[in-house]
Amino acid sequence: MFTVIDETGTTTLDARPDGTGRLLAPSGRPLFGWEREPHGWCRGDACLPVHRAAGAETPDGVDVAAFAALVGKVAVVDEAERAVALADAPAGRPAGEEAPGFTLDGLSLSDLRGRKVALVFWASWCGCRYDLPAWAQRHAELEPHGLTVVSVAADRSAADARPWIEAAGDAHPALVDTEGAVAELYGVINVPTVVWIDEEGRIARPQDTQTATDLFRSMNGLDSQASREALRRWVLHGDAGVGPEHTRLRAATPGEQRARAHARLAAWLAREGRVEAARRHVAEAAALAPHDVAIRRGLMPLLGEDPFGDGYFALRAELEEAGVPLYRPLPTAADRV
Incomplete structure (x- = not known):
């Protein structure tokens, strides 16, 4: 048996290496939530036709990595550790696209439709952990004007993030992204990273390095006051401060998603x-x-x-x-x- 790790946790997979570098799963059994039907592989209303699935199906079983690619996933297989990890395959995002939806720690992004959202990615392993109380203050200041600050800790251990969240108080939604699922959706490659989402759930300002204090300004060269004023301008006057070339998330590369x-x-x-x-x-x-x-x-x-x-x-x-x-x-x- 192999362990499959994805953004939702772990499951087990009955599969075997074939000696040529491929991992084969038994034909006809469910794979990654997809089930084999006479007309193809289906998951809910989505179906992968037989002719497309043929590239992953062999007489000896289903090629796990090839099948993952067909259903929009990148698979990394470690035969020695008997484990498979999945990430989303890169996908182009058109300008003005809706912000990727997610549910984490009981909060769904869709719950905030009708409000502006500042999605603030930080981590306990970054000096930006000291900014969390200042982001909470920005939430308190601008919440009556329709803004919700949602902080997302990019920590692999919730225990590492929790003391910093508690110190900042409970005035704003504070999430911990231990599996990196939300960071993956938003193409976060470092923290702090902030994304603005408008009332209709669309990207207003994509991945941006913003700070809420000047503690490390000598290292990062960033002005927290400029960040605060830009946020106020967007919340109070609707000016996100960017041109049309900055109204979409930066798309991930194949290398980034495999990483x-x-x-x-x-x-x-x-x-x-x-x-x-x-x-x-x-x-x-x-x-x-x-x-x-x-x-x-x-x-x-x-x-x-x-x-x-x-x-x-x-x-x-x-x-x-x-x-x-x-x-x-x-x-x-x-x-x-």
């Missing part, structure tokens, strides 16, 4: 105590998406490494030497003048 599957597998392995195996998948993820700090730094605590220690500064130096930005702020209204 996320490796990261998901690494996190599960680390929690299972298989740290050396987890390190292999972190290295694979880093090779595929070296710029993804949310993966590389975010997994350090699970590997027993200090995310504020030498490993982080080595990562920072590596990216700076390669010319890869750690922070990706969008233009402000002032920049457009």
